[in-house]
Amino acid sequence: xxxxxxxxxxxxxxxxxxxxxxxxxxxxxxxxxxxxxxxxxxxxxxxxxxxxxxxxxxxxxxxxxxxxxxxxxxxxxxxxxxxxxxxxxxxxxxxxxxxxxxxxxxxxxxxxxxxxxxxxxxxxxxxxxxxxxxxxxxxxxxxxxxxxxxxxxxxxxxxxxxxxxxxxxxxxxxxxxxxxxxxxxxxxxxxxxxxxxxxxxxxxxxxxxxxxxxxxxxxxxxxxxxxxxxxxxxxxxxxxxxxxxxxxxxxxxxxxx
Amino acid sequence: xxxxxxxxxxxxxxxxxxxxxxxxxxxxxxxxxxxxxxxxxxxxxxxxxxxxxxxxxxxxxxxxxxxxxxxxxxxxxxxxxxxxxxxxxxxxxxxxxxxxxxxxxxxxxxxxxxxxxxxxxxxxxxxxxxxxxxxxxxxxxxxxxxxxxxxxxxxxxxxxxxxxxxxxxxxxxxxxxxxxxxxxxxxxxxxxxxxxxxxxxxxxxxxxxxxxxxxxxxxxxxxxxxxxxxxxxxxxxxxxxxxxxxxxxxxxxxxxx
DNA sequence: CGTTGCGTTGAGTACCATCAACTGGGGTGG
DNA sequence: CCACCCCAGTTGATGGTACTCAACGCAACG
Numbered sequence: 218x219x220x221x222x223x224x225x226x227x228x229x230x231x232x233x234x235x236x237x238x239x240x241x242x243x244x245x246x247x248x249x250x251x252x253x254x255x256x257x258x259x260x261x262x263x264x265x266x267x268x269x270x271x272x273x274x275x276x277x278x279x280x281x282x283x284x285x286x287x288x289x290x291x292x293x294x295x296x297x298x299x300x301x302x303x304x305x306x307x308x309x310x311x312x313x314x315x316x317x318x319x320x321x322x323x324x325x326x327x328x329x330x331x332x333x334x335x336x337x338x339x340x341x342x343x344x345x346x347x348x349x350x351x352x353x354x355x356x357x358x359x360x361x362x363x364x365x366x367x368x369x370x371x372x373x374x375x376x377x378x379x380x381x382x383x384x385x386x387x388x389x390x391x392x393x394x395x396x397x398x399x400x401x402x403x404x405x406x407x408x409x410x411x412x413x414x415x416x417x418x419x420x421x422x423x424x425x426x427x428x429x430x431x432x433x434x435x436x437x438x439x440x441x442x443x444x445x446x447x448x449x450x451x452x453x454x455x456x457x458x459x460x461x462x463x464x465x466x467x468x469x470x471x472x473x474x
Numbered sequence: 475x476x477x478x479x480x481x482x483x484x485x486x487x488x489x490x491x492x493x494x495x496x497x498x499x500x501x502x503x504x505x506x507x508x509x510x511x512x513x514x515x516x517x518x519x520x521x522x523x524x525x526x527x528x529x530x531x532x533x534x535x536x537x538x539x540x541x542x543x544x545x546x547x548x549x550x551x552x553x554x555x556x557x558x559x560x561x562x563x564x565x566x567x568x569x570x571x572x573x574x575x576x577x578x579x580x581x582x583x584x585x586x587x588x589x590x591x592x593x594x595x596x597x598x599x600x601x602x603x604x605x606x607x608x609x610x611x612x613x614x615x616x617x618x619x620x621x622x623x624x625x626x627x628x629x630x631x632x633x634x635x636x637x638x639x640x641x642x643x644x645x646x647x648x649x650x651x652x653x654x655x656x657x658x659x660x661x662x663x664x665x666x667x668x669x670x671x672x673x674x675x676x677x678x679x680x681x682x683x684x685x686x687x688x689x690x691x692x693x694x695x696x697x698x699x700x701x702x703x704x705x706x707x708x709x710x711x712x713x714x715x716x717x718x719x720x721x722x723x724x725x726x727x728x729x730x731x
Numbered sequence: 732c733g734t735t736g737c738g739t740t741g742a743g744t745a746c747c748a749t750c751a752a753c754t755g756g757g758g759t760g761g
Numbered sequence: 762c763c764a765c766c767c768c769a770g771t772t773g774a775t776g777g778t779a780c781t782c783a784a785c786g787c788a789a790c791g
Contacts, residue, residue, distance in 0.1 A: 307639065307643055309647075309730070313647045313648075314647075315642060315643045315646040315647045317639050317642055317643075327635070329628065329631055329632055329635060331628075332624075332625060332628035332629075332631075332632065333628070333632050337636055337639060338639060360621070360624070361621045364617070364618045364621055367589075367617070367624065368589060371586065371588075371589035371590070372589075374586055374589075374631060375586055375589065375590050377635075378584070378586060378634075378635075378638070379594055381635070381638045381639075381642065382564065382574050382594060382595060382638075384642060385572060385574055385638065385641060385642060385645065386564055386572045386574075388642065388645035388646050388690060389572040389645050389687075389688075389689070389690030390566075390570045390571070390572045390690060391570075392746080392747095393746075393747070424768095424769070424770090425769070425770065426769085430646075431646075432646070433645060433646030433647060434747075434748090435747075435748055435749080436769085436770080437747090437748075437749080437750095437770090437771085437772090438746090438747055438748070439770095440769090440770055440771055440772085441747090441771085441772085443770095444770095444771075444772090473566070649778075649779095650778075650779070681736090681737070681738090682737075682738065683737085691779075691780090692779075692780055692781080693737090693738080694738095694739085694740090694779090694780075694781080694782095695778085695779055695780070696738095697737095697738060697739055697740085698739085698740085698779090700738095701738095701739075701740090
């Protein structure tokens with residue numbers, strides 16, 4: 218991420234729902250690196266460029282820690298993370314917070330959004346981030362006109378469910394070191410699919426508090442476990458970057474066997 | 475459940491894919507109590523009865539503990555539990571097993587089945603059970619012809635996701651007594667929707683081993699926690715039947731606050 | 732009447748939480 | 762420039778929750 222927010226903590230917006238054919242290039246989507254790995258490509262360009270004008274979308278920018286969606290709010294839009302990381306979570310009045318899933322660039326907050334107008338979870342930016350709101354109505358209209366798109370949507374629903382099932386197994390049946398190693402490995406896999414890994418190093422902007430809220434542990438224990446990983450020469454985490462030092466051993470610890 | 479399997483542990487099948495209009499009444503579906511609460515009704519009767527002949531389906535019967543679907547198998551069918559209980563789970567070579575979700579009568583194993591030909595989980599019957607295999611191809615064909623059905627399908631996908639998110643929170647952030655009380659309350663809610671509760675009692679065929687595999691605990695600890703529930707006068711479990719003795723207090727323990 | 736499966740109970744222990752103190756970096760303000 | 766604070770992370774001490782191992786009761790069953 219090398220772009221910056223001009224305003225002080227407030228979201229700035231770039232509307233694109235009134236675009237005409239000549240300013241297509243100005244749309245962030247035109248330069249989107251992950252467009253082809255998610256549904257955006259299918260929604261906006263697949264099969265016919267004319268489809269562009271049929272989908273209303275708005276890009277917005279938020280700072281780290283800002284809330285992107287608040288539990289229970291009604292919304293007319295589906296949200297895609299374009300740049301930066303975010304997460305989906307639930308929080309109880311007593312402070313307990315569980316992160317349900319990490320959202321990386323290209324991820325839909327949920328692929329079910331076209332059919333649902335409010336959700337039981339909230340979404341918060343982990344880093345400074347840019348995301349895109351796409352009109353749910355327009356997506357549904359596209360789907361009705363081109364039922365083939367359902368197959369593509371289903372792919373993302375399936376991937377979401379698989380991730381959810383894996384995390385369920387993680388929390389139910391695995392120990393702290395397995396969970397944390399597994400988390401790092403799964404993030405690595407997702408980044409690898411996006412070609413964001415060089416020299417066994419990759420961006421990892423999660424605070425230990427986030428890791429704790431994903432894995433169901435406390436930040437203190439996360440620190441200890443990562444400390445032992447470091448001492449055992451498995452990996453290093455510093456400055457928001459993970460460096461894998463011993464991948465096979467890390468897989469042995471965190472692998473699903 | 476008052477029907478019985480005639481064979482010794484082997485599945486007997488009732489095929490219905492060659493039915494003609496005059497033997498509709500003989501199909502188990504015609505007498506299905508939950509037909510209107512799931513997608514079967516929509517698939518087979520919604521809008522026009524003529525749709526019947528367009529969906530191939532086969533009913534099968536299994537004994538408790540039999541495997542209904544084995545992880546990784548390719549299948550041409552979506553599965554609906556018609557009668558009895560089942561569960562979706564993953565198991566590691568070392569024996570660790572996590573139950574991902576309970577399947578009650580009327581539940582699709584997963585509403586994503588029409589789009590997926592193999593799965594990362596297995597499905598096993600908890601009690602003697604009857605289920606229905608519906609041709610995935612035929613479901614997709616119906617969906618393509620009547621896109622409105624997607625909205626109904628989406629309802630079930632949304633419900634599945636909400637359940638999964640709740641269970642994630644459970645496993646990540648809640649203690650043993652909260653998890654077990656919550657499990658019982660959620661099962662109660664689902665049965666209530668099916669009107670299967672009388673006098674604060676309902677069928678509960680889960681062994682403590684199952685409760686353990688759902689909640690991420692050990693059977694020993696499940697026994698202790700349920701023992702304290704009993705001593706505190708919250709509930710009784712005996713002979714596969716739960717009796718709620720103090721609902722408000724149970725909600726206080728297991729509520730999501 | 733032995734066997735088998737399920738649940739209960741006890742004793743000892745491992746894992747992880749909690750509480751607390753401390754470190755080091757980065758920003759802010761005097 | 763330095764004092765100060767805040768935040769994230771680390772480390773130690775202690776305790777509780779839940780696990781493991783083991784024994785036993787009990788009902789169902791052949």
